[in-house]
Amino acid sequence: MDAAVWGLLAGSAISLGAYSVLIGDNPISKLTENIYMGILGGYIFATNWDFIQKNAITKVAGGDYVYILSIILSIMLLGRLKSEYLWVSRYPVVLTVGVGLGLAMRTSVMADFLGQIQATLLPWTSLNNLVMVIGTVTAAAYFIFTAQSSGAYKYVNTAGRVFLLSAFGVTYGQTVSFRFELVIGRLVAMLDPRVANYTYVMILIIAVVLIFGYTTKRIVWYSGR
Amino acid sequence: MSIINKLLNIDQRIIYAALFIALAYPILSPVMLPMDIQGYSQQAFDFSDSIPEGSIVIFEGGLGAATYPQGGPGMVVQIYHMLTKGVKIVFFSIGTEQNFWTVRAIETALGKLPPGTPAENGVDWVHLGYVAGGEAGVGSLVNDIRATITSDYYGTPIDDIPLLEGVNDASSFAAVLWWGGSEGSMPYGIRQISVPFGIPITGMSTTNEVPNFSPYISAGQLQGIFGGVRGSAEYEYLMRLPGPALGQAMATNFGGLLWMILVILGNVFYFIQRTRGEE
Amino acid sequence: MSLIIAGRALGVVALVIIVGAILYFMQQAYSGKMPTLRRLQAVDAIDEIIGRCVEMGRPAWYLMDSTNMTTPSILAPTVAAFQILSHTARIAARLGSKFFVPVTQGLAYSIAADIVEEAYRAEGKIDDYDPFGTVMYLPDGADRMYIINNMWSQRVSGAFFLGSWYHKAVIFTENAARVGALSLGGTDTTHNIPFLVAICDYSIIGEELYALGAYVSGDPTNTASLAGQDIGKYLALIIIVIGSLLATAGFSISGIFSW
Amino acid sequence: MILEHFFPMPDVVTGFNITMRSFTTIVSAAALMLGVIFLTISHARTISQQKSGWYYSIFYMISLLITVGLGLLSVRNENFLWIYDNMTSPTGAALYSLTAFYITSAAYRVFRARNWNAAVLLITGFVVLAMLIPIGGILLPPVVPLGEWFRSYPSSAGFRGMIMGTSLGTMGLGVRVFIGRQKEHLGVREERRGVE
Numbered sequence: 001m002d003a004a005v006w007g008l009l010a011g012s013a014i015s016l017g018a019y020s021v022l023i024g025d026n027p028i029s030k031l032t033e034n035i036y037m038g039i040l041g042g043y044i045f046a047t048n049w050d051f052i053q054k055n056a057i058t059k060v061a062g063g064d065y066v067y068i069l070s071i072i073l074s075i076m077l078l079g080r081l082k083s084e085y086l087w088v089s090r091y092p093v094v095l096t097v098g099v100g101l102g103l104a105m106r107t108s109v110m111a112d113f114l115g116q117i118q119a120t121l122l123p124w125t126s127l128n129n130l131v132m133v134i135g136t137v138t139a140a141a142y143f144i145f146t147a148q149s150s151g152a153y154k155y156v157n158t159a160g161r162v163f164l165l166s167a168f169g170v171t172y173g174q175t176v177s178f179r180f181e182l183v184i185g186r187l188v189a190m191l192d193p194r195v196a197n198y199t200y201v202m203i204l205i206i207a208v209v210l211i212f213g214y215t216t217k218r219i220v221w222y223s224g225r
Numbered sequence: 226m227s228i229i230n231k232l233l234n235i236d237q238r239i240i241y242a243a244l245f246i247a248l249a250y251p252i253l254s255p256v257m258l259p260m261d262i263q264g265y266s267q268q269a270f271d272f273s274d275s276i277p278e279g280s281i282v283i284f285e286g287g288l289g290a291a292t293y294p295q296g297g298p299g300m301v302v303q304i305y306h307m308l309t310k311g312v313k314i315v316f317f318s319i320g321t322e323q324n325f326w327t328v329r330a331i332e333t334a335l336g337k338l339p340p341g342t343p344a345e346n347g348v349d350w351v352h353l354g355y356v357a358g359g360e361a362g363v364g365s366l367v368n369d370i371r372a373t374i375t376s377d378y379y380g381t382p383i384d385d386i387p388l389l390e391g392v393n394d395a396s397s398f399a400a401v402l403w404w405g406g407s408e409g410s411m412p413y414g415i416r417q418i419s420v421p422f423g424i425p426i427t428g429m430s431t432t433n434e435v436p437n438f439s440p441y442i443s444a445g446q447l448q449g450i451f452g453g454v455r456g457s458a459e460y461e462y463l464m465r466l467p468g469p470a471l472g473q474a475m476a477t478n479f480g481g482l483l484w485m486i487l488v489i490l491g492n493v494f495y496f497i498q499r500t501r502g503e504e
Numbered sequence: 505m506s507l508i509i510a511g512r513a514l515g516v517v518a519l520v521i522i523v524g525a526i527l528y529f530m531q532q533a534y535s536g537k538m539p540t541l542r543r544l545q546a547v548d549a550i551d552e553i554i555g556r557c558v559e560m561g562r563p564a565w566y567l568m569d570s571t572n573m574t575t576p577s578i579l580a581p582t583v584a585a586f587q588i589l590s591h592t593a594r595i596a597a598r599l600g601s602k603f604f605v606p607v608t609q610g611l612a613y614s615i616a617a618d619i620v621e622e623a624y625r626a627e628g629k630i631d632d633y634d635p636f637g638t639v640m641y642l643p644d645g646a647d648r649m650y651i652i653n654n655m656w657s658q659r660v661s662g663a664f665f666l667g668s669w670y671h672k673a674v675i676f677t678e679n680a681a682r683v684g685a686l687s688l689g690g691t692d693t694t695h696n697i698p699f700l701v702a703i704c705d706y707s708i709i710g711e712e713l714y715a716l717g718a719y720v721s722g723d724p725t726n727t728a729s730l731a732g733q734d735i736g737k738y739l740a741l742i743i744i745v746i747g748s749l750l751a752t753a754g755f756s757i758s759g760i761f762s763w
Numbered sequence: 764m765i766l767e768h769f770f771p772m773p774d775v776v777t778g779f780n781i782t783m784r785s786f787t788t789i790v791s792a793a794a795l796m797l798g799v800i801f802l803t804i805s806h807a808r809t810i811s812q813q814k815s816g817w818y819y820s821i822f823y824m825i826s827l828l829i830t831v832g833l834g835l836l837s838v839r840n841e842n843f844l845w846i847y848d849n850m851t852s853p854t855g856a857a858l859y860s861l862t863a864f865y866i867t868s869a870a871y872r873v874f875r876a877r878n879w880n881a882a883v884l885l886i887t888g889f890v891v892l893a894m895l896i897p898i899g900g901i902l903l904p905p906v907v908p909l910g911e912w913f914r915s916y917p918s919s920a921g922f923r924g925m926i927m928g929t930s931l932g933t934m935g936l937g938v939r940v941f942i943g944r945q946k947e948h949l950g951v952r953e954e955r956r957g958v959e
Binding site: 003006007008010011012014015017018019021022030031032033034035036037038039040041042043044045046047048049050051052056067069070071073074075112113116117119120128131132133134135136137138139140141142143160161162163164165166167168169170171172173174175176177179180182183185186189 | 786789790792793795796798799802803816819820822823824825826827828829830831833834835843845846847848849850851852853854855856857858859860861862863864866870880883884885886887888889890891892893894895896910913914915916917918919920921922923924925926927928929930931
């Protein structure tokens, strides 16, 4: 068997472990979860270390001393470990949040705020345009919190809520489909003709282990709720 | 306890098992049904088809392990579509994991090309690899490619790549193709490339992201979109290039149907309960 | 070289107006003139939920899901959730309901613990506050089973789902609804709003979360900021209504966007 | 940085901004590493105090050490990539997809038209899902145009209102952070005095 098949097998085994949580909390799912957290933690640690090494440490070594500052800021994050040094960790947080917001603010105002206003300047000549204009106006007005819920605003508020809810309804339907597609994507890999038989064997093994555990009361069986 | 109550309180594991079977069965024995092409997919296809031969497009590959099964087949078709039309492609990815899957999509597409199609690395396409920094990274890349990265994914220095001769910012591109997966990054392409440089953009997102982008489509800021596995399947169909997406789209049938039946049943039982005054 | 990059003039104007309005309202608020916010239905829902818990003698839970405060998109809803937590904890302390707040992130945990302890102290019920049981740290990932199991064993009768909610939304709310808990849900993550609206008895959507936070806390900064943002909304509405009316009459004002 | 977007700026300012941006990416990377350290400390405590289920934490430690070890050798190490492609990402996908099961079970047991809000949501959601699955268009042909119309007009309008609101919210948060009035994320809670 080549590496690709071994890979499919490993993926299949660990996915089955993850899916076994659906039966109830059990040792197999706990084991999977902890292994997963371990390798994910390791992956995050190693890739970010690589990133820092490439983008900060080599630059410093190459004479770009400004980047020492960024390393110091990163080390300051460790201040969170002890509560009396908590204040030290605040400055790097301010920097990250500040720069992120700065970037978001400047593009947001053009593309999201003005761009969307511009697109709503539609003539009231068709039902669709009318729905678009009324929907946008009432949905935006729904979030005006200084207006009191009385008089004409009450109707605007209700209309806005209907439009927002229909928007979320659409998301809802789309999300359901998306989640199914995720399972299908995983199942396609697990039931790949090259490994399908092994997957069945693994399902059998997990079933045997769990049934043994449940019948001997070594694993707590959660009654159906 | 009445029958309705008992039915409503069946063990959830029965529902889980039913869903598992509903999703796995069609993968093992596919059932093919005709399907309509969604308006957004048709729009995205027509736009892609209208990109003139010989022009260069910039292509963001943002699919990860979870989303590649849905979007990957469509991405392969898009690459195939562009290369067979003689459009040159500049790839990049805004994530390390996504970068890996982009390479896989490129290789799969190259394998599908009819013999004789020009598809030389560096001449007909180039993969710039991972570009860090999220939205800021995208902005920096399209404003000055050479200041942002020094070599492509395969380690070739940018100045040795024939395709990128004279290309240093987004004004050289005819279109943006943004295969953004589930990360909701398509607005990066709109805000950083499409709007400032006036280049049309289309692409793909996972199904659940489509409604978030619909305002951009109706505003004309986005030229249609392929949504999830259904979008991939439709692209395969429109290009007459059969692939794995069609079977997967068909597999959503039974799961979706099960879900709809359960919603109807649940609500019917609920109303019966309510009219009887039970809780 | 022009003074302003082409096509972005209107952006500057809009940004200046909005930021100016926010700053103006803040100035007003600090000198004692708070803008009045609309009273949301959810304010009464909090009282009702806690009241019901006291009646039934069962606990009320307050869950916030993701509280990773270094991410700007999570920070804002988390702050709002903290403000509402402070209000809710005081009501719980006053009425004498059992209250439980699991938190999955270290920094947020310490803040939440402070808030709840302070609320109990302010109500003179500090003896009811259990340093180990009222606010509890649960490592992310391990929390799911713990929460589901305990919801059933403690027969929770009131639950709050406020903050930045992700995929756990559907899992926790389903269990809460089936245990029979009266629930209030609210988040600004668009994919999960549908689940909270469909399952919870009371729901607030999107920015209403921030408004509820500002309303119950009476915090001048956030209230003023909301009032300033409202000016931006009025601005947008006026442009849209006038612009689309003019478009109906055959004039287009889209040109101003390319200044 | 905001000014730079709207007004042409001298190179010094632009260069400073680029440096700040790269600082941000570095600090964010460090913050992620710190998160892993915290998690590891909490697992180490679980093991040393032999709390219930402590042996699971040993598996956490083992898998962490293997991955970190391989990763520190090189993140382009073949074994490291193998672990990633074949174990991390499939499990991530599997855990993420678990929600499909919860959604289905919730569909039956709690997604009720208990009030008009939920009813609007259920109906639009139902139509859109029916539109998305190929069989929906065969069983109920009208759902396809209806679903597309929902998605293109009322929903698009609702989201447009929401997008504008969110962008205003971003500006509001930005102003609060820049003038130093939003300190909750720093663990400072001095403004909560306003609570009555």
